[in-house]
Amino acid sequence: MVCWLPLKSALREVRLISQEIWSDVLGYVRKNITEVEYHTWFAPVKNLGVQDGSLVLGVRNSFAQEWFRKNYLKLLEDALRSLGAQNPQVSFQVLPAAQDALLLPSDPPPPPSVPAPRAPAPTFTENRKVLNPKYTFENFVVGPNNNLAHAAALAVAESPGKAYNPLFIYGDVGLGKTHLMHAVGHYMLERFPGKRVEYVSTESFTNDLINAIRDDKMTQFRNRYRSVDLLLVDDIQFLAGKERTQEEFFHTFNALYENHKQIILSSDRPPKDIQTLEGRLRSRFEWGLITDIQSPEYETRVAILKMNAEHNRIDIPQEVLELIARQVTSNIRELEGALMRVVAFSSLNNVPFSRAVAAKALSNVFAPQEVKVEMMDVLRQVAAQFNMPPDVIRGSGRVREVVQARQVAQYLIRELTDHSLPEIGQFFGRDHSTVMHAISKVSEQMGKDSELTAAVDLLRRRMKGQDDEDMNA
């Protein structure tokens, strides 16, 4: 995954937009222009992040800058709108020459009517996938849904070829099977850098085999797969119905197994449910340990979100993570996508994180949820609006601006939550008569001070998630 790196700066916040969001923007653009246009103009563009609610794109020169402004601004805004930005803004910056050079595509795009020359078919070495650096044991949150699979993976990592061979991990999509397999690979390579680890999807294994047969390179193919210390094969259910691949995999399996080399397989179902799998392979898959991963329960989902946010240095309140975890229940990949969506939404609309903002960001994708406003939500929003830390508002400071922010917070909490005056007082370390005074003070000032009235209205709408027009105020 991803890079949202909020760079510290009190007022002018810069966030690098995640690669996934940028890919979504490009996907939208690509559907709406010709391939030639896309390669000419968009392939070299660099996503520089979000600044003050505006997506900043790096372009090659001032001509390109002008061209983008004239021809593609609206398209980019539409793309951002389709991702949830309420009032999308895009700006263009000319990149310094060195950066520009890195971005230029090496070849001009072919004209549309002339088919591009056929690239040579990839060999099996090119097909090989490397381990994802994020997929380590440290980055894996253990919960009741995956603790057996995790323990088995750890045991295998510590005693490869001895503990359980093969280790067969199954479960629905996006639940961490690949992550665990890679974690074993990382662990092994850290301890024994000389060992050979091969991660391959069943599809790549099949393609490698086809290419090897076609190019008469079966010896290399066999050497490659039979000389590894750890073989990780993803989505083994795709062996179903592929007789030649099953045959070859059977021999690969035997060669490794006999040499006490570790094999880990992942699948969306247990071996017994993989149709048209040869009996001899099925029984081999059952020789070791079969373990499953289930959907994570609420606490594990929150923990995964928290870890993700920390990993990407996103400072996001716990209650927002909790709201996301309640919305997305079954798939961790979707859970991570939802977090990125919320980050994108708040960044593009230049509004601080809150549960209302998160609910809005997710409302297009997931069933909308009633958001109950909490005291902490109000405090945070008021703090952002008045540009001071929440603790200062709750503290004992008597500076005029601080007192006003404190009174506004108490006023809005009283209006938007069910908390009693004593409860609100307690939250601020004061008694209920102070809260009563704050409420009447704000009501009175609102009649006279239009700026304050506008600020309170804006905050109220944000809290209720009715802030469409004001998100960018």
Ligand SMILES: Nc1ncnc2c1ncn2[C@@H]1O[C@H](COP(=O)(O)OP(=O)(O)OP(=O)(O)O)[C@@H](O)[C@H]1O
């Ligand atoms: N327990 C976990 N802790 C932290 N992150 C996790 C956990 N489980 C899964 N993830 C993350 O969820 C995403 C999806 O995981 P992964 O690709 O391993 O799923 P999968 O089960 O292999 O899915 P598929 O069947 O689609 O290949 C990854 O980004 C992974 O890091």
